[in-house]
Amino acid sequence: MKLGLTSDAMRLVIPALSMTVLLAAVFWLQPRAMSYFGLNLLLNLAVPIALATIAQMLVMAVNDLDLSIGAFVSFVACVTATFLRDAPLVGTLILAGAVGIYALIGVVIYLRNLPSIVVTLGMSFVWAGLAVLMLPAPGGQAPDWVRWLMTVKPPLMPMAIVASIVIAIVAHLIVMRSSLGVLIRGVGGNQRSVERAGWSIIAARAAAYGLAGVFAVAAGIALVGLTTSADANIALRYTLLSIAGVILGGGEFTGGRVSPIGAVIGALTLTLAGSFLSFLRISPDWQIGAQGAILIIVLALRLVFNRVEKRRAQP
Amino acid sequence: MISFGNLARKPWIWSWMAAFLVWFATIMVTGGASTLGLSQAALTFAAFSIIVGIGQMFVITLGPGNIDLSVPATMTLAGTVALKLMNVENGMVVPGLLVAVLIGLAVGVGNYALIKALRIPPIIATLSMSFIVQSAAIWTNRGLRIKPPSVLADFTTSSTLGVPNVALVALGLSLIAWVLLEKSVYGRWISAIGQSMAAARMAGIPVDGARFVTYLLCAVLASVAGYLLACFSGGAALNMGAEYLLMSIAVVVIGGTAVAGGYSNVPGIWGASLFMFLVVSMLNTYGIGAGVRLIMTGLIIISVIMLAGGRRTGMR
Numbered sequence: 001m002k003l004g005l006t007s008d009a010m011r012l013v014i015p016a017l018s019m020t021v022l023l024a025a026v027f028w029l030q031p032r033a034m035s036y037f038g039l040n041l042l043l044n045l046a047v048p049i050a051l052a053t054i055a056q057m058l059v060m061a062v063n064d065l066d067l068s069i070g071a072f073v074s075f076v077a078c079v080t081a082t083f084l085r086d087a088p089l090v091g092t093l094i095l096a097g098a099v100g101i102y103a104l105i106g107v108v109i110y111l112r113n114l115p116s117i118v119v120t121l122g123m124s125f126v127w128a129g130l131a132v133l134m135l136p137a138p139g140g141q142a143p144d145w146v147r148w149l150m151t152v153k154p155p156l157m158p159m160a161i162v163a164s165i166v167i168a169i170v171a172h173l174i175v176m177r178s179s180l181g182v183l184i185r186g187v188g189g190n191q192r193s194v195e196r197a198g199w200s201i202i203a204a205r206a207a208a209y210g211l212a213g214v215f216a217v218a219a220g221i222a223l224v225g226l227t228t229s230a231d232a233n234i235a236l237r238y239t240l241l242s243i244a245g246v247i248l249g250g251g252e253f254t255g256g257r258v259s260p261i262g263a264v265i266g267a268l269t270l271t272l273a274g275s276f277l278s279f280l281r282i283s284p285d286w287q288i289g290a291q292g293a294i295l296i297i298v299l300a301l302r303l304v305f306n307r308v309e310k311r312r313a314q315p
Numbered sequence: 316m317i318s319f320g321n322l323a324r325k326p327w328i329w330s331w332m333a334a335f336l337v338w339f340a341t342i343m344v345t346g347g348a349s350t351l352g353l354s355q356a357a358l359t360f361a362a363f364s365i366i367v368g369i370g371q372m373f374v375i376t377l378g379p380g381n382i383d384l385s386v387p388a389t390m391t392l393a394g395t396v397a398l399k400l401m402n403v404e405n406g407m408v409v410p411g412l413l414v415a416v417l418i419g420l421a422v423g424v425g426n427y428a429l430i431k432a433l434r435i436p437p438i439i440a441t442l443s444m445s446f447i448v449q450s451a452a453i454w455t456n457r458g459l460r461i462k463p464p465s466v467l468a469d470f471t472t473s474s475t476l477g478v479p480n481v482a483l484v485a486l487g488l489s490l491i492a493w494v495l496l497e498k499s500v501y502g503r504w505i506s507a508i509g510q511s512m513a514a515a516r517m518a519g520i521p522v523d524g525a526r527f528v529t530y531l532l533c534a535v536l537a538s539v540a541g542y543l544l545a546c547f548s549g550g551a552a553l554n555m556g557a558e559y560l561l562m563s564i565a566v567v568v569i570g571g572t573a574v575a576g577g578y579s580n581v582p583g584i585w586g587a588s589l590f591m592f593l594v595v596s597m598l599n600t601y602g603i604g605a606g607v608r609l610i611m612t613g614l615i616i617i618s619v620i621m622l623a624g625g626r627r628t629g630m631r
Contacts, residue, residue: 114621115568118568122616129610129613287450289446289449292442292443292447296433299433299435300432
């Protein structure tokens with residue numbers, strides 16, 4: 001606080017620091033990565049992960065957890081590579097319906113007072129089943145506009161970075177600056193007081209889940225734009241990655257304390273962790289392990305940081 | 316009718332009834348021809364979910380936010396390393412089991428160390444742990460598929476008096492779990508912690524010790540299940556634990572254990588595990604394809620939760 005920063009900004013210090021350290025390490029190991037092309041290669045897979053992380057963050061903001069995101073993004077990828085290309089109208093309708101289902105689930109979880117973990121795990125079966133029905137074997141093709149969007153080369157900065165910044169800003173405006181965002185975070189903080197203040201919890205939860213669905217749809221479309229084809233299992237690991245990304249970015253598990261900019265940074269950090277290992281010539285077997293290790297290190301740093309803060313606050 | 320009234324109030328009765336209904340529906344289609352085969356298969360496959368589910372149940376009993384996501388990774392690592400150590404030799408069966416248990420202990424210690432030292436929610440701690448354990452499993456496995464020793468392969472795939480051996484193992488472990496939960500002071504402790512951690516602490520219950528033991532127990536049960544599953548399926552595969560993440564949570568919840576913690580029961584795990592397997596085999600019998608089967612499985616889980624759950628607040 002002495003630095004004149006808000007607590008929201010303080011929350012971003014550790015995620016930003018860890019990403020910078022990791023990026024510096026990658027540049028040091030491989031100076032050629034420090035180019036337009038190198039950066040794009042390094043970070044373009046982070047774009048769909050960042051979108052999925054924002055989706056997960058919206059669900060975590062209302063104190064729930066979405067274990068179906070990986071299956072859902074895979075489902076969207078399959079729709080994008082088949083219907084959205086061949087019959088754009090039908091494809092759009094399917095995706096809109098899927099977002100509607102997401103919102104509905106948010107409401108059902110609240111009305112019936114169900115554990116979100118179990119309901120979303122059940123939904124992950126449903127999405128996986130629908131994806132298998134559409135694409136029993138890997139295939140399909142990305143619509144041209146999606147492909148163009150993901151491979152376009154803007155001046156100055158590579159697409160991966162431009163996209164990450166745009167995602168961070170849009171998510172920040174929605175979650176931190178709009179009244180809807182305040183309402184959603186309020187539900188996570190103290191549902192009862194929000195309710196007493198006359199707001200509709202059902203609407204807030206439907207909005208949080210619906211928005212999560214929109215971001216997850218964007219993640220699936222972006223993913224197909226990069227991979228050009230789809231597969232029913234293409235994004236299954238996104239479920240755990242997105243949770244890790246939110247936490248890495250300074251989000252908390254309860255209380256509606258989330259940070260959209262942090263979440264994007266968290267997703268970038270997780271992606272960089274993989275490349276860092278391959279530059280170190282460590283077997284890719286350890287890639288997931290490195291992501292786990294980074295998660296632990298960042299959480300340990302945060303603990304130390306919080307303690308120092310507290311000691312400074314009460315001299 | 317009084318006894319029926321009492322029975323209907325037991326939280327586990329619903330999962331048993333559901334399992335029986337699905338079993339009956341399947342038998343009807345096949346005209347009773349596969350009754351024995353279906354029952355044996357159900358007991359065999361349910362046995363693995365039961366062993367994993369009991370561990371998860373103890374963890375969930377600890378209260379809101381307690382859940383072990385490292386179960387699949389632990390199963391895979393334990394199965395892989397044990398098979399590698401045994402190297403198809405019958406004499407190495409016991410050391411193999413010991414190594415599997417040791418891996419479980421190590422993961423459990425790691426999980427609780429993270430929860431305690433970093434003060435992070437158990438979901439995140441076990442998630443980070445599972446990343447590391449999964450990596451270790453990939454690294455040790457390297458695409459090799461080592462066969463289990465013949466003694467173990469025979470043991471896990473055959474039956475005693477018509478009951479599959481793995482089901483007997485699961486029964487033994489369930490009995491121990493039941494005694495621990497219902498008759499021992501430890502069982503009282505974890506229920507008390509699940510109902511109110513603050514109150515439990517004030518009552519002088521060793522909260523940290525009890526939680527530590529619970530995470531150990533869950534990881535060890537997962538590693539034992541991994542060991543048995545690897546032997547049963549003729550080798551360890553990297554994705555062999557994957558479906559047990561959902562399974563372990565689903566059987567606990569369907570079995571009538573309160574998701575918010577504090578109230579748990581062992582028989583429900585059996586009913587729920589049998590139910591989960593029987594649903595899949597029923598859909599198979601009806602000749603339904605993989606996609607529709609997945610959708611139906613998901614919808615059934617959700618509807619069971621909607622019917623059974625929805626009383627207590629707490630867990631996410």
